[in-house]
Amino acid sequence: MLEELKQKVYLANMQLPKYGLVTFTWGNVSEIDRARGLFAIKPSGIAYEELRPEDMVIVDLDGNVVEGKYRPSSDTATHAELYKAFSKIGGVVHTHSPWATSWAQAGRDIPCYGTTHADYIFGAVPCVRNLTKEELKDYEANTGKLIADHFKGKDAEAVPCVLCRNHGPFTWGKDGMDAVHNAVVLEEVAKMASRCEMINPNVSPAPQELQDKHYYRKHGSNAYYGQKTAQ
Amino acid sequence: MLEELKQKVYLANMQLPKYGLVTFTWGNVSEIDRARGLFAIKPSGIAYEELRPEDMVIVDLDGNVVEGKYRPSSDTATHAELYKAFSKIGGVVHTHSPWATSWAQAGRDIPCYGTTHADYIFGAVPCVRNLTKEELKDYEANTGKLIADHFKGKDAEAVPCVLCRNHGPFTWGKDGMDAVHNAVVLEEVAKMASRCEMINPNVSPAPQELQDKHYYRKHGSNAYYGQKTAQ
Amino acid sequence: MLEELKQKVYLANMQLPKYGLVTFTWGNVSEIDRARGLFAIKPSGIAYEELRPEDMVIVDLDGNVVEGKYRPSSDTATHAELYKAFSKIGGVVHTHSPWATSWAQAGRDIPCYGTTHADYIFGAVPCVRNLTKEELKDYEANTGKLIADHFKGKDAEAVPCVLCRNHGPFTWGKDGMDAVHNAVVLEEVAKMASRCEMINPNVSPAPQELQDKHYYRKHGSNAYYGQKTAQ
């Protein structure tokens, strides 16, 4: 069963270069097996061209390596914190994708300017603050805890992404592939929001009723996008 | 005959990823058989890599599925309204292509800054208003009606495209492939208009006589671009 | 011999899509046989994917078709005027390449901000004015005459390119392939000049002595770039 998980995580990782979200090794995908409390994640610093399914590293929720000859991604502790905080998610992605990272560097939330955004993300994409010097001592775990804090009392499935200030994005989803899907969405949304502000510096977010309309076309019991209930 | 229509609509849809106009399933093409009052359209949410000609859905002008095992595009009612309002068009395209969508999000008409634009589009590309809360209840049909209203008394063939505010572009043409052609043109025009304003924030539209010259090089009885009358 | 010319012009035309300078048929390359006073040029409106060497059209300097089953490019008269005005050039290119066209739409000369520009173009890239209503009656020929006027008393080989306001660029060179080379250079230069102004809105052109140094590294009797005198 973990071989299957490794295979899935391998395939999800290989989507990152396919969609232009990574340069070199600047990204990683994980997926969790909730029953066992273990997740598979990309090994640290291994080039995508050389990556194989058997290279994935199995880690527990304390970040201990359970299986694998390589060190796991240096961001493993962040993934673990997100799995602990968001009980319904099954996959996590971190990249330095250029547009989302530019917003993270700019230290701004991404406003919802249109339906591309609203179709996937309910409201603005939040940009969380820098860690304090004290928090930096346990950098990766505290990054995850900071994200978890931000979402306390909020619906992390309705906003499946975050920007870490001066760093870059994390996204999540029902499995690794879905988290990658959200990473692609975020990059497109970040690109169009930036261009949109260039075209109209006084632009306002999309009307809330339009955001609602699009989000609920794709989510919830009244969704009618796609083939979910057809056939 | 409808098999031929499905094949044409399939091929036109496959141009969208080829020209970089879609991410995932964010786009759809339809083409109408005017004699039968039926059109073929992409099924909703099916990935382009998996799409086959036989997956196209046949719909009537009230949006009822006449043939096909899949649900049609969620934007089907918009396509139907456009076919009803613009009697001479044969194809409709909707995408979230990044530059056109950025203008739609910015809520601005695209001014005609040059001959690339004037060769295909007579005057500015209009950006129509948001729907009211009341209109949102029948979102897709009212989107089409709003576009039709905008063009009342205007020549929809001379301006084969529109931006829906906070949403994205629709384009049309004499068939599905021609509508895709106009979608590519619109994306190039939107990109260059944005860059042009960045290079010269005080830029004005191209002189009307130059716009006329280029439009009528390609359109009408005195057109002399291409091979139409040669050979 | 004209077969050879057609083949050369065909190959030069095929570089335009390779370098991303054209969408659809928005570009054309010609090359002249000075001894015969004839030039070969792309036919009007034929897609690059379908273009064959034998499709090139042979035209004289008055723009009359001498050989070829197709109509020549609608810009043929502009090419002819440039060949008549600039006696040392052997090839001409017109495109709507996005960055150069954005500058043309903005109606601005491209200042020389660095050595990439100075290596090929001595001083700013000029943007010539719009034609008057009267001049538009013989649009393509007058476009060429306007460019020729601009370069009267100037060295058109040292500045192998021009922007036509609200339209796009023309470039030239010792043959068709060299003119394409300059079209690629112009697009890169236009892109970097635009970004450079975004990064520093108060930027000044490169010092004249640096422009001189780079231009004469590649041009004239003291040039030492490349393998011209080696081997």
Next chain:
Amino acid sequence: MLEELKQKVYLANMQLPKYGLVTFTWGNVSEIDRARGLFAIKPSGIAYEELRPEDMVIVDLDGNVVEGKYRPSSDTATHAELYKAFSKIGGVVHTHSPWATSWAQAGRDIPCYGTTHADYIFGAVPCVRNLTKEELKDYEANTGKLIADHFKGKDAEAVPCVLCRNHGPFTWGKDGMDAVHNAVVLEEVAKMASRCEMINPNVSPAPQELQDKHYYRKHGSNAYYGQKTAQ
């Protein structure tokens, strides 16, 4: 042994077009054999598509050609100066990569806005001044000396790149391939810094403690990124 060096330098040069860092021949990579005091470098003006390992030119630290039928890169004297000044580096790269060159043209240091930058470059990327008219007489060597001067008393391995005003970037590393790696990093960093300032014109550099944290995740005895100490 020099055959092996030529092969390595050839492969490193071929990474430049792969990563989109060069147009035509606008770039070159060299690598030094410190024991012999010789380095291999790309020949001047030879197209990448035609380049072969045996075309690499062997040069001594005074810029004299020791072996090779071609002229070495016109930037050879700059490479030589960098090897003389920075005793621990093994490879040097020069390109006109568009984003880094745009910053060089803008005449600005690139501030460290985030961890992508901090992972590889400690502090801002410096932009060195123009050469004086006097210095331009020995242009390439003085370019190298100016860079060396800038780094006097600084750690050139911790900032493996520089922008030459109105010209473009040089990068270096432990060998040619590593210097190319840094050239790719610089281009990404330059792109994101520019976009970041567009998104937030009042942006500040990343907190120093975050820069430190990321730099030392990858460098020095406490580094824990990648597989260096694992397995």
